[in-house]
Amino acid sequence: MTTKKFKRNDLCLSLCGLNCSLCPMLIRGGCTGCREGSSCYKICGFAPCSIEHGNIDYCFECEEYPCEKYDGVDLHDSLISHRNQKKDMEKAKRIGIENYRKEQMLKKEILNKLLAEYDTGRRDVFFCLAVNLLELDDLEIILKEADEKTVNMNLNDKSDFMKKALNECGEKRNIELKLRR
Numbered sequence: 001m002t003t004k005k006f007k008r009n010d011l012c013l014s015l016c017g018l019n020c021s022l023c024p025m026l027i028r029g030g031c032t033g034c035r036e037g038s039s040c041y042k043i044c045g046f047a048p049c050s051i052e053h054g055n056i057d058y059c060f061e062c063e064e065y066p067c068e069k070y071d072g073v074d075l076h077d078s079l080i081s082h083r084n085q086k087k088d089m090e091k092a093k094r095i096g097i098e099n100y101r102k103e104q105m106l107k108k109e110i111l112n113k114l115l116a117e118y119d120t121g122r123r124d125v126f127f128c129l130a131v132n133l134l135e136l137d138d139l140e141i142i143l144k145e146a147d148e149k150t151v152n153m154n155l156n157d158k159s160d161f162m163k164k165a166l167n168e169c170g171e172k173r174n175i176e177l178k179l180r181r
Contacts, residue, residue: 009057010097012104016046016059016073017089021108022132023080024125027115045069060093077179079125081132107131110139118146118162120155130166130177138169 008014012021025031031038041047046069050056059065066086074082092100114127131139142165150158170177 007055010101012101012108013058013088013092013097014046015050015057016044016069017085017092018080018082019084019088019104019107019132020080021104022111022128024128025079027111027124027128058089058092058097060089075180079128079179081129081179084133103136106136107139110136110143113143114162118150118155118159120159123159123163125179126163126166126177129179130170133175133177134166134169134173138173142166142169 011026012019014020020026020031023031046059049062049067049069050059053062053064056062059067059069066089070086074085074087076082088100108131111127111131114131115124119127142162146158146162146165150161153161167177169175
């Protein structure tokens with residue numbers, strides 16, 4: 001493997017379609033993202049392939065996409081859900097990377113607010129998962145409602161309210177907000 005040539009320009013969306021900016025490892029400072037030397041890179045089967053195909057930034061830019069590397073890719077999770085990996089890669093391809101990045105930055109703002117105002121120190125992984133899997137419109141509605149209804153609540157009650165609201169939305173959308181280990 002020729003690791004010297006691998007580099008990433010976008011540390012928000014990985015080469016293969018993971019939303020790194022919504023990952024607890026990156027948020028906690030334990031990962032440098034999808035680039036040479038990171039914990040993700042060391043086990044990545046996509047990085048060497050990127051080099052072989054001219055250092056593409058996203059797999060969808062490859063003429064062989066989707067290839068066999070995507071077979072079953074969404075069946076496992078790490079600290080970030082892989083369930084939307086192919087779906088998000090397709091969306092970025094369809095709407096363009098700049099539009100996709102704008103949407104992800106709005107999700108990141110929501111995640112930052114959840115972590116700052118609703119996290120008791122135990123829900124960071126859950127909030128990252130919910131923001132990654134739920135649609136932006138749903139997240140905005142939930143956050144607006146929670147901001148209005150939790151004004152006079154203590155942090156524990158606010159956090160419980162938010163978890164319940166996110167889970168209810170997930171159930172309604174048939175999205176399980178739980179990592180598969």
